[in-house]
Amino acid sequence: MNPLLEARGICKSYYKNKIELPVLRGVDVAFQHGEVSALVGRSGSGKSTLMHLLATLDQPDAGEVWFGGQRVDNLSRRQRDEYRNRQIGIIFQFYHLLPELSALENVLTPAMISRSVLGYCRDRKALTLRAEAMLDRVGLLDRKTHKPAEMSGGEMQRVAIARSLMSEPELLLADEPTGNLDTETGESILQLLRQLNTEDDLTIVMITHDETIAERADRCYRMQDGLLVDRFTVEPAEETFTPRARVVA
Numbered sequence: 001m002n003p004l005l006e007a008r009g010i011c012k013s014y015y016k017n018k019i020e021l022p023v024l025r026g027v028d029v030a031f032q033h034g035e036v037s038a039l040v041g042r043s044g045s046g047k048s049t050l051m052h053l054l055a056t057l058d059q060p061d062a063g064e065v066w067f068g069g070q071r072v073d074n075l076s077r078r079q080r081d082e083y084r085n086r087q088i089g090i091i092f093q094f095y096h097l098l099p100e101l102s103a104l105e106n107v108l109t110p111a112m113i114s115r116s117v118l119g120y121c122r123d124r125k126a127l128t129l130r131a132e133a134m135l136d137r138v139g140l141l142d143r144k145t146h147k148p149a150e151m152s153g154g155e156m157q158r159v160a161i162a163r164s165l166m167s168e169p170e171l172l173l174a175d176e177p178t179g180n181l182d183t184e185t186g187e188s189i190l191q192l193l194r195q196l197n198t199e200d201d202l203t204i205v206m207i208t209h210d211e212t213i214a215e216r217a218d219r220c221y222r223m224q225d226g227l228l229v230d231r232f233t234v235e236p237a238e239e240t241f242t243p244r245a246r247v248v249a
Ligand SMILES: Nc1ncnc2c1ncn2[C@@H]1O[C@H](COP(=O)(O)OP(=O)(O)OP(=O)(O)O)[C@@H](O)[C@H]1O
Pocket: 014, 015, 016, 021, 023, 041, 042, 043, 044, 045, 046, 047, 048, 049, 050, 093, 209, 243
């Protein structure tokens, strides 16, 4: 079966003051429909960088990203926005909730962004019902009027999950979905993600520092030497690579 999401030969460096910091050095990876995959690797190894490239939030220096049999990294900005809004849900490492908005309004933001003002006003009632259903799904309907500062970390993470589901995505990219949470709250988020995977057939790629969480995924990849290796086929080895800056001639 064709993979749902695929990275082919992805290279990415950051540049600062003419100094090159090579982070990804030819990443090849394929995520299959219906699987939960985990990406592990030490801090600074390039996991969030890869996730941003898979989400077309940034562009690789070399290589390609394919989704559902279509190349997406080279689409126009508008088409990439559409791909992101329609096909994938994203949970960012630090939630990225808007502090001035309530939980319900935060869940509604993707629907607002992807519509004209008129279109949003026209669909508002149905969208609000849907956003409430999403909040209910993550067990937070009774917090719908709370702003982020009036919620716990786990609750904010749940709001971020509800928001990521608004567009009924096929794929969820989750950057450290349990990273800022205590073990018990993290466990409930993990169970929620697994439930979304089994009940909604949602394909999930999650980044995590936590090896015990990674072990619960169907497949686990490790960022190593700027590459991604499948832990089921390659013995986990000591991490040897931390991106090191080099001066560009
Ligand atoms: N915009 C940027 N400009 C320059 N360097 C950057 C930029 N963004 C990230 N980096 C560097 O790239 C490397 C990879 O960063 P990235 O955020 O992908 O790591 P990570 O694996 O997600 O780490 P963590 O587990 O701490 O979240 C880091 O060494 C970081 O300092």
